[in-house]
Amino acid sequence: MKKSLQLSFTFLIISIILSQGMMADAQKKNCPRKIPIKGSYCAPTICLDKCKKQHGTVGSCAEEKGFCNCACK
Incomplete structure (x- = not known):
């Protein structure tokens, strides 16, 4: 029982880390x-301002004419 709980917890942590990385990549797009x-x-x-x-x-x-590109934080 203890090993299955540890395995489940490890899987949960890895899933959270991977999903956070995917969300960060989506924001950069x-x-x-x-x-x-x-x-x-x-x-x-004008663009800087x-x-x-x-x-x-x-x-x-x-x-593209008529647009400014603003950097991301």
Whole structure:
């Protein structure tokens, strides 16, 4: 009985660790965050300001016109 309880507990711990890793990977897929900007012209200072206000991170102009890419924390 004691060994089966120990085996079950070990399996539970391993499952929790693996699921936490999978959740962290899923969150990284949403990076970088895109923020729309007015007009098609992008200035790096605008992106830095918008990303800092909305997400508390740094940002840069996206390759796609009219968007800033904000880094993830």
